[in-house]
Every structure is written in structure tokens, then in C-alpha cells.
Amino acid sequence: MVLSWKAISEVSFSVCMHNSAKEALLLYKHMLEAGTIPDELTFVAVLQACGIFAENEVTSVYNGIALKSISIEIVKAIKMDIWKMGCSFDMFLGSALISCYGKCGHIFEAECVFQGLPKRDIAAWNSMLSAYIEAGHEEKALRLYRQILEECIGQGQRTVAIVLQACCILVEKENFSARERQFAKEMALSISQAIHAGAKRNGFHSDMFVCNSLVTIYSKSGELALAEGVFFQLPRHDMVLWCALLTGYVEQGEAEKGLLLFKQMLVEGGSPEKLHFVVAFQACGYLAEKEQAVLIEEYPLKLIALRLIQAIHADAEVKNLVSDAMVGSTLLCSYGKCGAIREAQCTFEELVHRDIVAWNAMLSAYLEHGAYEQVLSLFSQLLEYDVTFDSVTLLCSLKACSETENVEVCTQLHHIIVSSMGDANLLLNNSLIDAYGCCIRTEDLKASFDCLCEHDVVSWTACISGHARRGDFALTLQMFEEMLSTGIKPDEIAFLSLVSACSHAGLVLEGVNYFNSMTIDHVIAPNPKHFASAVDLLGRAGNFIMLKALITKMPFKTDMNIWLSLLAVCRTHGNSELGKHAFDCAVQLQPLESTIYVLMSNMYADSVLQYS
Structure with a gap:
């Protein structure tokens, strides 16, 4: 039996689509050159191939819009072929074209095709919804969904999945003002709750994608109780769902709950992947940052956090994930927050590929530990590598300059800031001014201040x-x-x-x-x-009348620096009576602090010498 070119091409299109969209488009070109007239199904397949090609094409940005310049030219050519062949844009072909335009970033053309369709089935609506999301117009997608509801168009899980995707993106968007972000979250939450209620009525409230999306949206909106309700009503959980709730807990400051959930995931046989470990290490880091005085079963919270990090670190080692840049960076950052600087160094040195996130994490760990000279040494090493540093790198280094009064590195950083960032980054330039101030370089300080466009x-x-x-x-x-x-x-x-x-x-x-x-x-x-x-002000002047009045009305009785300052002043002026009061208050706070006893001993020694 001899197969026609058209029959061969239909089979070949299917094969090519699995291997390469480019191959499918070349096959279409050969088909036209052979004189074969494509039909509607062929055009749909070609447009699908073009959509895949667009997804893989490098995006170019024009006026803030992401465009696919090669793909859109192919789409235009295919559309012209469709007109030449006399095919009408029915719902099937129209949906494929809308989807293609969306992936190319040409949302206006997609809207024109959608509006021009004589009839629209749910597939066409779904294509337009997806096009909006592809182009970053989540708000338009949600408004279109409201139109679907108003026109009482039947919707299925595909529609729900697309709309929930829009809600997820919307609640995670950062390029909003505080007011816009709040409005977007409220809109996404309102629609998600309506979808959730509809999913329960229609029997797909246990669908994994729906549940994953709902947990993400509820968590991002601060509605952890709703997120937990979705999660715990399910008989089983996939790894994406575990990660969604884990992330929600950590982002909402519930580090303890996040770590308990991580433990539960392991107990239930879950196999954590890269992102699970990242979130777990973040939770440990947040736990370590809490008030140091907090004790659980007589153990400091930082020590508990460190033990948890070490245990999770061991699990990550088994899966050979510690050398991953994202996991490793988060791990060493968590070690740094616990003050475990040696473990942070070892993790940093074991990283195969150190991106700027890893370098910054190590710089931050040194900074939090007070190892300012090591910050500057590491920054010097970074300059020798082909790593593009960012404002975090410079901020850490400037802080170290402030603490060490290192004028040389401060000047070097000044040149880097001027040449790479100018005065656009106010936070960075403010840190530079502060660093020059700490280095007592007031001329450079004033010059940096005067160069700023705004203060x-x-x-x-x-x-x-x-x-x-x-x-x-x-x-x-x-x-x-x-x-x-x-x-x-x-x-x-x-x-x-x-x-x-x-x-x-x-x-x-x-x-x-x-x-x-x-x-x-x-x-x-x-x-x-x-x-x-x-x-210090009143003490230097020996004005003990005002000093006693100040201490009497002082609301802070538990700050060691105040009592040490007062003790030093009393020693200078030989005021043993007030000095004894400062000593007693300081000892009550920190009985093992040696400075207290040294100051008191010196004060009594001075008074004995004076008496002698």
C-alpha cells in the first residue's frame, strides 16, 4: 500500500512534535514545497509546534513587553497560509492561534482573534486565559474568568487550573505598590475561595493541581488555616503539596510548624528534593534568629536550630544535594545565623559552583559573626573570580569597612559603586557615606553626600x-x-x-x-x-545631681551598657556610692561579666590611693 504525502506528514508531525518543534516546522515547509495542501488539522499541529518553538526562543524585551521575534514571524506566515487556503477560523483553529500569539507575547493579536470568533467554546476561553497568563496579564485573566461566570459558560478542571495559576502568580508578584499588592491578594483570594467552593460542588476538590494551587494562594495571602484545611483533608500528599505548605509556613514566620511538617513528611515516607531542603534550612535559620534568651527544655533556641540543621544536612548529604548552589547557599546561611562559622566555611568550600548567592551567604555569615576582616578577605577573593557581584555583596563589604575603619577598601568600593551603579542605589550610597564616616573621612563623606540626587x-x-x-x-x-x-x-x-x-x-x-x-x-x-x-554626657561633666535624676526615671533597668557606662563614670569621678549601686545592678544582670568586677576593683583601688 502506498501512503500519500499528507498521510505520512500527519504521522510525522506527531513524531516531530515529541522530538523537536523546529523539525515539525521544517516538515511543514517541505510539505508546502511538495505542493501538498494542508487542512485544518495540519494547521492546528503547525501552530502547536510554533507555540513550543516560542516557549524555547530567547525573549527580547520591548517597552517592558516580552516578545518572541522569530516565532511571531512564523505565526504570521502560517496565518497567511490559512487565509490563502480558504480555511475559516473556527473555535478549534482559533484556539490554537490565540495560544500561539500568547506564547509570542502578542496579546493584542490574540484578543483580536478571540473577539473575531463566531462562536466560542470553553477551549477558546481557556486559550485566551492562558494567553493572558503567558503575557503576564494575570488581572486580565481573572476579569475574563468573571466574564465566563457571568455568561454561565460551562467550565472544567482545565479552566479552574488556569485561573488558579493566575491567582498564584498574582499573589507572588513583587512589582506592585503596597496598595496594589494588597488589592491583588484580596482579588486572588476571593476568586480562589469561590473556585474552592465550586470544586467541592463539582467533585474535583481533591485534584492535586487544584489543591497545590489553593495551598499556595491561601499561604501567600496569610490564610494558613485555610491552607491547612485543604492539605489535611487529603488522604495522601505528593511532594509538590508538601513543599507548598512548607513554604507557606516559613514565609508566614511559622518556622516551628514548618519543621514539624518536614518531620511528618519524612515519617510518612516522603522523599524530599532540592526545594524541600532549601525551605527546611530557611526555617532553621528563622528559628535561630529568634530571641536568644528563648529556651526550650533548658536549651537555647540557637542550639536547637543548629542541631536541626545538622540533622537535615545529613539527609541532604545522602541525596548528594549539598553541593547544589541553592541548597548549599541556604545551608551555609543557616549555619551563619546559628554562629556556626566553621560549618558555614566547610559548606562554602564544598560547593562545586559558587554563584553570587553563595558568596553573599558566606559574606553575611562572617558579618553576623563579627568576623569583619574575613569579610574583606573574602571580598578580595571574589574579585579574582569571574563572578558578577550585586548590591548585597557591596553592602556586606561596606559594613565590614565601617567596623574595621578600612579606608583603602572603602575607597575601592566607592570606585566600584560609581562605575557600576552610579547614584541610583540610595541604600548602597547611604552605606558608603556611613562607611566614610566610620573611617573619619569627612571630606569623602561630604563629597559622596553631595553627589546624591536625593537624600x-x-x-x-x-x-x-x-x-x-x-x-x-x-x-x-x-x-x-x-x-x-x-x-x-x-x-x-x-x-x-x-x-x-x-x-x-x-x-x-x-x-x-x-x-x-x-x-x-x-x-x-x-x-x-x-x-x-x-x-556619659552628664558623667563626663561630673553632674551627679542630673545623673541620679536620669537614672531614677530611666525605663531600662536591664541594659548592661548603661550600668557599665555609669560604673566607668563613677570610677573617673570617684563616686563610690553611686558606683556601688551601678555594680549591684550590673551583677544582677550578668554575674559572670568580668568587666564589672575590673571596673569596681579599679574604682576602689583609686579611692584607696586617693585616701593614702
Whole structure:
């Protein structure tokens, strides 16, 4: 039996579609060259191949729209062939063309085809919904879904799946203002709850995709009780569903629940994959960041978090996942938050491919541990590798410069920022100003400040603090007054710098006025650092009458720095009575702190020498 070219091509299209969309499109070209007239089914297959080709094509962005320049030209040519052959755009062919336009990023053309269809079945509506999602128009997809409901068009699981996908994307979008994000979440949540109710009525509320989407949306919207309701009503859970609820717990700050769920997943025979380990390590990191004083069964929370990380680390090692960049970076970041710097270093060194996330995680771990010289050393190593660093890298390095007063590296970072980022990144430039201030380079500080197009309260405060560190009270006050004249409200750091500057300049009355103005004029409650600075201010001047009045009204009785500052002041001025009070308060807080006893011993020794 001799098969026709058309029959061969129909079989070949199916084979090519499984192997390569490009092969299918070339086969279509050969078919036309052979003089064979394609029918509607052939055109549908070719458009499907073109859609697959578009998915794999590198996207070019024009006016903020992602476009597929090669694929769209192929679509236009196929559409012209359809017109030439006299085929009408019925629902079947129209749906394929809409889908293709959506994957190419040409949403207007997709809408024109959709509006031009004489009749629309649910497949056409689904194609238009998918096109909107492909083009990043999730809000339009949800509005179209409302139209489906209003026109009482029958919908199935495919429609529900597409709409839930739109809701998932919408609740995860970051390029919204706070108000827009809130509105988007509320709309996505409202539609998801309606779909959930409909799924229960129509009997597909146990469908895995539907459940995965609902858990994700409910979690992202902060509705963990609803997410748990969907999850725990199921008799079994796939790994995607486990990951959805795990992620939800961690993102909503429920690290303990996340780790308990991870344990339950293992007990039920779940086999965790890369993303499960990433989320579990994140949960451990969040646990370690909680208040250090928290104890569970007499063990510090950080120690418990470290033990959990080590156990999960062992499981990840069995699956050979620790060398993965994402898993490894999250693991070493978690170790860093526990203060386990050696384990973080080992994890970093074992990574086969270190991307910038891994480098940043190691830099952050050193920074949190107070290993500032190691931060700068690692940054120096990073420059030798072909790794594109980002603002996080520079922020970590600038912070280390601030702490070590390393002018050389600070200047190097300044050149990098100017050449690669300019003054667009305000956070980065503010950190640069602060670093120059810590290095007592007020000329560079002022030059960096003046180069900024805009100044926020952090910019001004960094500048004020820099002049205060240098002991230049006149410039400190001048910058403060200039900030007020621009309408920017000072923060607590600005006042801390002012009181400190007054203390070093011996301007007691001015310092007290600024301390009081902070509360009276600017409604800023003093924190322990402000009180410690005020103690230093009054103590340097030997004004014990005002000092006793300050301590009496001080709300912070449990801050060690205040009592150490007072003890040092009492030693300087030989005030044994008040010094004994400061000593007793400090010992109650930290009886093993050696500095307390050294200061008290020196104070008594000084008084004995003076008496002698």
C-alpha cells in the first residue's frame, strides 16, 4: 500500500512534535514545497509546534513587553497560509492561534482573534486565559474568568487550573505598590475561595493541581488555616503539596510548624528534593534568629536550630544535594545565623559552583559573626573570580569597612559603586557615606553626600554621625539644622549622634536639650543607647545631681551598657556610692561579666590611693 504525502506528514508531525518543534516546522515547509495542501488539522499541529518553538526562543524585551521575534514571524506566515487556503477560523483553529500569539507575547493579536470568533467554546476561553497568563496579564485573566461566570459558560478542571495559576502568580508578584499588592491578594483570594467552593460542588476538590494551587494562594495571602484545611483533608500528599505548605509556613514566620511538617513528611515516607531542603534550612535559620534568651527544655533556641540543621544536612548529604548552589547557599546561611562559622566555611568550600548567592551567604555569615576582616578577605577573593557581584555583596563589604575603619577598601568600593551603579542605589550610597564616616573621612563623606540626587533621613543621619565621630560639633549641628530645613524628620540615630557630639564637646546643657527635644518635639522614645549616651554626657561633666535624676526615671533597668557606662563614670569621678549601686545592678544582670568586677576593683583601688 502506498501512503500519500499528507498521510505520512500527519504521522510525522506527531513524531516531530515529541522530538523537536523546529523539525515539525521544517516538515511543514517541505510539505508546502511538495505542493501538498494542508487542512485544518495540519494547521492546528503547525501552530502547536510554533507555540513550543516560542516557549524555547530567547525573549527580547520591548517597552517592558516580552516578545518572541522569530516565532511571531512564523505565526504570521502560517496565518497567511490559512487565509490563502480558504480555511475559516473556527473555535478549534482559533484556539490554537490565540495560544500561539500568547506564547509570542502578542496579546493584542490574540484578543483580536478571540473577539473575531463566531462562536466560542470553553477551549477558546481557556486559550485566551492562558494567553493572558503567558503575557503576564494575570488581572486580565481573572476579569475574563468573571466574564465566563457571568455568561454561565460551562467550565472544567482545565479552566479552574488556569485561573488558579493566575491567582498564584498574582499573589507572588513583587512589582506592585503596597496598595496594589494588597488589592491583588484580596482579588486572588476571593476568586480562589469561590473556585474552592465550586470544586467541592463539582467533585474535583481533591485534584492535586487544584489543591497545590489553593495551598499556595491561601499561604501567600496569610490564610494558613485555610491552607491547612485543604492539605489535611487529603488522604495522601505528593511532594509538590508538601513543599507548598512548607513554604507557606516559613514565609508566614511559622518556622516551628514548618519543621514539624518536614518531620511528618519524612515519617510518612516522603522523599524530599532540592526545594524541600532549601525551605527546611530557611526555617532553621528563622528559628535561630529568634530571641536568644528563648529556651526550650533548658536549651537555647540557637542550639536547637543548629542541631536541626545538622540533622537535615545529613539527609541532604545522602541525596548528594549539598553541593547544589541553592541548597548549599541556604545551608551555609543557616549555619551563619546559628554562629556556626566553621560549618558555614566547610559548606562554602564544598560547593562545586559558587554563584553570587553563595558568596553573599558566606559574606553575611562572617558579618553576623563579627568576623569583619574575613569579610574583606573574602571580598578580595571574589574579585579574582569571574563572578558578577550585586548590591548585597557591596553592602556586606561596606559594613565590614565601617567596623574595621578600612579606608583603602572603602575607597575601592566607592570606585566600584560609581562605575557600576552610579547614584541610583540610595541604600548602597547611604552605606558608603556611613562607611566614610566610620573611617573619619569627612571630606569623602561630604563629597559622596553631595553627589546624591536625593537624600533621605538615612543619608542625612549618616552624614551627621560621621561629623559627630570626628568630634566636629559645629558641623554636626549644621547638618542637623539643614536636614530639618528640608522637611525631613530626624530619627533616633540622629539624636544619638547629637548627644554623643555634645558629650565629647563638653556641652552638657545642649546635650540635655537635644535629649529632651527628642521626646517632646519629635515624639521619639529614647532607647538604651540614648540613655547610655546621656549617662556619659552628664558623667563626663561630673553632674551627679542630673545623673541620679536620669537614672531614677530611666525605663531600662536591664541594659548592661548603661550600668557599665555609669560604673566607668563613677570610677573617673570617684563616686563610690553611686558606683556601688551601678555594680549591684550590673551583677544582677550578668554575674559572670568580668568587666564589672575590673571596673569596681579599679574604682576602689583609686579611692584607696586617693585616701593614702
